[in-house]
Amino acid sequence: MGIKTSLLVLMLFLVPQAKLKTVNGEVVQIQDGDTLTVKTERDRLYKVRLADIDAPEMGQPFGKPARRLAVDLALEKTVRVNYTFKDKYGRLIGEVFLPDGKLLNEEMLKAGLAWHYRVKHPHSSFLEKLEYKAWKKNLGLWVQETPVPPWEFRRENRLPLPPTKPEHMDYDLFLSYGLLGDPKTRIYEWPECKGYPKDTKGYINFGNLLDAESLGYRVSQRCEIK
Missing domain, CATH: 2.40.50.90 (OB fold (Dihydrolipoamide Acetyltransferase, E2P))
Incomplete structure (x- = not known):
């Protein structure tokens, strides 16, 4: 396990977890x-x-x-x-x-x-x-030869903007928000941001902005927060 990976795992444990x-x-x-x-x-x-x-x-x-x-x-x-x-x-x-x-x-x-x-x-x-x-x-x-995942079936023509907090999130649209974090740069962005990555391999999916921020990620300068 590399140093960066170890730090990420450590941060996941250090972030305050919601009470069960x-x-x-x-x-x-x-x-x-x-x-x-x-x-x-x-x-x-x-x-x-x-x-x-x-x-x-x-x-x-x-x-x-x-x-x-x-x-x-x-x-x-x-x-x-x-x-x-x-x-x-x-x-x-x-x-x-x-x-x-x-x-x-x-x-x-x-x-x-x-x-x-x-x-x-x-x-x-x-x-x-x-x-x-x-x-x-x-x-x-x-x-089925090519089953369609439900999150693809639910996908709308216009992607929804990512919510700010977990309680504002539609769990069924978690992946549709397209909120991605880059573990290397510690920057997150979503589909409406300029230069949004086409290849998302290696990125982390977040369901809301607070989860990304709590792990030390910061918003990309290419994104407009409305």
């Missing part, structure tokens, strides 16, 4: 393969977006099978949700633990009914392996 929070309750609704609603004992409803995975949208191939699996595994079950933040819609972005201790997030990947949503840095090698195994076995959506 927990919600327990019954799953009363499954919207799609990665979104559900939990009702607590006090009748409070929480919408939950499964972290680190992205299931096909309902208008995509395998969108309905993904939802069916989530229904079979979680509907009317008592679950534990671990999360660290909410997105702009108030959804808890987290992990859902089923009564048998398994993670719903991982079960969707194992069945080939979700992609590993690579928005964390570093990426989870464990989740990458689960996705790879499902792909290798042609499970679920991987029977």
Whole structure:
């Protein structure tokens, strides 16, 4: 591991991490393969977006099978949700633990009914392996010759501007923001910036400006902050 890489890893540990929070309750609704609603004992409803995975949208191939699996595994079950933040819609972005201790997030990947949503840095090698195994076995959506990732399916003609804080972020648009950080220069930029890189290999994806700033990145002089 080089000196620069070591420093980056060290900074990732030094940055104050959001406190892990927990919600327990019954799953009363499954919207799609990665979104559900939990009702607590006090009748409070929480919408939950499964972290680190992205299931096909309902208008995509395998969108309905993904939802069916989530229904079979979680509907009317008592679950534990671990999360660290909410997105702009108030959804808890987290992990859902089923009564048998398994993670719903991982079960969707194992069945080939979700992609590993690579928005964390570093990426989870464990989740990458689960996705790879499902792909290798042609499970679920991987029977398709050229499956379209949900984040590409959702992409609009005009890319959205990156939000300033995690709570202003739409988790489903994390990759669409195109907010990239260069580990070598410690500079970040987004698609509307002049000279935005065409080759993004080696860059880090951020979902909002605060996350980039907290890791010591600074905005490129070629960007206009509106």
